[in-house]
Amino acid sequence: MSDVLLEVDNLVKHFSVDGGLMGSGARVRAVDGVSFAIRRGETLGLVGESGCGKTTTGRCILMLERPTSGRIVFDGVDITALDHQALRSVRRRVQVIFQDPYSSLNPRMTIGQILAEPLEVHGIVREKAARAARVQELLVQVGLLPQHALRYPHQLSGGQRQRVGIARALAMEPALIVCDEPVSALDVSIQAQIVNLLEDLQSRLGLTYLFIAHDLSVVRHLSDRVAVMYLGKIVEITDRLRLYEKPLHPYTRALLSAVPIPDPALEARREHTVLRGEVPSPLNPPSGCVFHPRCPIAVDRCSAEVPQLREIGSGHRAACHLA
């Protein structure tokens, strides 16, 4: 068994915006050549601002989007090449937790029915009584009570609903869970409860996470390694310690500097680099390095030549000519 559970190789996903055969061919380059690997039991954080392609990357791994090109190798199998039938068994082992548990839970079903349905559909637990027992077990596993099975989603708080979302992912006994902004809709005091739960489940069940979020503090807390995305590309990938202590890409540095730390004494000492301008449109990304128009240290070469994501320290890669 290979140490690597998921390998994404040069993933590209473009969307055509004016659609159809007669369209002018304008394309949104949502994901534009992304590569990374996740080891078993590891958490890889994927961080970036709106429109950087982090969610689309996650959706491709879930095969909710067909990649334009590139390979996604899950447990040794390239899933982009699989047909519908073969995908079904892979889907069981790759689950997802969404940002807004309310919109991803059927309001007309009880929590018990929501959790029992996938067990039945996928034939994981065939007997009804055994299914009910498994539902109870799942509820307890995520810190809810067995009697929550009888409630409807609207009768639960946001934090409890997210626990149901997690239980539903666990029902399939997955190897990999794609967590797409799982705590950003929750209040601060509840966020910490869910973060701790995700950590506990990982160590208890040996889960592997792809943790997608915009909140760098949460991502860094949960992840072993972090990949920073900007305009469809990974600009830097490294372990959590070096990300904070030795960021190499100017975008990573700006992102770190923009996140305020809850400590006024420290904040007064910190240098605050404020980036100019805004993220350009992925419809028409800048030439060369996509970050060059906003980069505080850009040189002529940056607008002409695309920097490759290259190894700079051990396990530390950055896509910057000047790194």
Add this chain to the structure above:
Amino acid sequence: MAKLLEVKNLQTSFQTSAGVVRAVDGISYDIEEGETVALVGESGCGKSVSALSVMRLVSEPAGRIAGGEIVFKGRDLLKLSGEEMRHVRGREIAMIFQEPMTSLNPVLTIGRQITEGLEIHLGMTPEQARARALELLGMVGISDPQRRLDQYPHHFSGGMRQRMMIAMALACNPSLILADEPTTALDVTIQAQILELMRDLSRRLGVAMLIITHNLGVVARYADRVNVMYAGRIIERARAGELYSNPRHPYTLGLLRSVPRLDEPRRTRLAPIEGQPPDLTRLPPGCAFTPRCAYRVERCDREAPTLVPSGGAAHLSACWETSRLAKEQAA
């Protein structure tokens, strides 16, 4: 420094199908001229309603300011007529909201939305107002303002729209700006741009600010003084540095321990506040935080503590066990 705004025992409640919600339950705070004060708390703690009350924008008849005083420059705003209040709103106190798209009029040009207030409040001619609008767009860092003035809100990005809102808020030279989650809808690098801009302008123009937010990091970076709210009440108040280094209320302590810090060297387990925020229609008779509190004693169930000095005259906490908490923290 002189007090610009003094809120005294403000009570704002809403009639709902589930009963009366006392969204703001007797809070008092003040803002000095040119100062930046924060109201922090989680959803439903009453922080936004307390700002809307200052502007007298609580939607009636469901909502009602049931008592208290809001003294602004020596006048109680709650005693002003509707007409008098209109002269305060926008001209002396301005407000910035979280979602700029819903607070800008989609069918009016940006220029018109800025000049309208100038013509009404300051009696400017259209030409004067346009010149002032151009100046304001420059101040908030919008390039090519001549062209931008004739565009509509949908032509702008989220960050640019929030710059517009700031330009509109500054238009009549107010002495106080209430900013309700001004950057929550924005990306982090844009959030940094907007907050730096706000701080810059408030210093340069001497405008006082009330920042309402759930983000403890934003408070740490920008506020002079902080009020922490829970279930309609202020439970702790201190200078920002003091609050973070020396919290005197179990809820504040809990909040600080439950957020991961970007600079944590090792992965340390977060210490969340257990349980759920309270149901505001059924608040307990004592302290609303009791069911989730690690420091609770028997008295907390019966009697609600008031905000009293705890460790210096400027550091207040509403907790019966604040001295025990302080001792444990010091140890």
